[in-house]
Amino acid sequence: MINPKIFISLHVNWSKNKNLRGPVVIYQVSGESYHIAQIIQDHLNNYYGIKKPILKGNPYFLMKKLDMPSTIVELGYISNHKDFKILTEESSQDELVAAIVSAIEEYFLLYPAESE
Structure with missing residues (x-):
């Protein structure tokens, strides 16, 4: 039986405004x-070398049905030249993965998951 402790949904953003860039992390209403x-x-x-705040999300269907902490992570804007390069090059993809893994490890250090 799978018993996940967190849910992270990874996406790529797009905008008509080609100047928008960087990650956007959306959380559901829970601590x-x-x-x-x-x-x-x-x-x-x-x-990314930027400062962006997290955003409170709408009550997305899937996340309303989850019992664990859940987030949507927009990894960058594919419509922005700098982000496009980060999102499509293998070396920077590996660095993005490493950043997310490091964040997950930090989260579990601060908020250890209960064992079952």
């Missing part, structure tokens, strides 16, 4: 979702 979102946003902000 634990807020915390994991903030940690992921901080790690991705460090990677």
